[in-house]
Amino acid sequence: MHGYGTPEQERLVEQAEHWRHRLIRDGTQLEPGTRLLEVGCGVGAVLAVLGQEFPGVSLTGVDIEPKQLDYARGHLERAGVEATLLQTDARELPFEDESFDHVWMMWFLEHVADPPAVLREAQRVLVPGGAITAIEVDYSTVRAEPSTDALEALFRSMVAGMAASGWSDAGTRLPGWLRDAGFREVDEGERTFWWQNEDLSSQASYAADVIESALAQQAGAEDEELRAGLEDLRSLANHPGAGLGWTLHKSTAVR
Numbered sequence: 001m002h003g004y005g006t007p008e009q010e011r012l013v014e015q016a017e018h019w020r021h022r023l024i025r026d027g028t029q030l031e032p033g034t035r036l037l038e039v040g041c042g043v044g045a046v047l048a049v050l051g052q053e054f055p056g057v058s059l060t061g062v063d064i065e066p067k068q069l070d071y072a073r074g075h076l077e078r079a080g081v082e083a084t085l086l087q088t089d090a091r092e093l094p095f096e097d098e099s100f101d102h103v104w105m106m107w108f109l110e111h112v113a114d115p116p117a118v119l120r121e122a123q124r125v126l127v128p129g130g131a132i133t134a135i136e137v138d139y140s141t142v143r144a145e146p147s148t149d150a151l152e153a154l155f156r157s158m159v160a161g162m163a164a165s166g167w168s169d170a171g172t173r174l175p176g177w178l179r180d181a182g183f184r185e186v187d188e189g190e191r192t193f194w195w196q197n198e199d200l201s202s203q204a205s206y207a208a209d210v211i212e213s214a215l216a217q218q219a220g221a222e223d224e225e226l227r228a229g230l231e232d233l234r235s236l237a238n239h240p241g242a243g244l245g246w247t248l249h250k251s252t253a254v255r
């Protein structure tokens with residue numbers, strides 16, 4: 001969806017830093033010695049944050065794309081975080097049953113064809129009573145005030161692009177996927193963000209970067225209206241009383 005070029009890899013690192021405190025750290029409890037597996041670890045951006053925020057956790061990451069794992073090894077070394085990285089398919093994890101205490105997935109299930117199947121495989125490698133944390137957004141919930149025709153076209157294009165290659169509404173579906181996979185004690189973890197005032201400029205820039213990285217891989221990415229929408233999004237903070245928001249889920253559950 002976003003490609004594997006160096007600018008995108010660097011954007012993923014910046015994205016993890018963007019969410020370090022308000023989403024990755026917030027509401028997460030990991031004791032030293034916890035064996036954590038991140039499925040779809042990509043460039044190791046989230047693993048690096050987890051390793052820095054929760055010292056003593058034993059980290060393993062898997063991803064299907066070798067280019068991402070190559071970048072991850074360098075990034076984790078620079079971050080001073082140790083982790084075991086393996087190339088594999090999330091549907092067939094190369095681990096024995098009950099190998100991990102915690103599984104983490106972030107912005108991953110939106111890209112897979114059968115999320116419940118991936119979650120069932122994650123459940124297999126968890127110990128009884130082990131936990132899962134999964135984080136996804138619903139792109140249809142993104143809204144801006146004041147809006148423009150170009151902004152609305154931009155948001156519609158993002159939803160359509162995500163729906164064509166995965167799940168644009170993964171955040172809303174996530175709790176149900178966890179239940180379908182057999183997890184229990186599902187905490188839906190719905191979080192609605194609405195950014196204004198001093199927060200708005202950085203959040204609008206972040207959102208524009210995410211959308212632009214996806215549009216760059218789609219036909220029509222150079223569409224004049226979509227480019228105008230990106231400009232409107234990046235300049236949103238210039239309007240008095242403006243705001244930007246969306247809803248995501250940081251869902252947790254237990255095997």
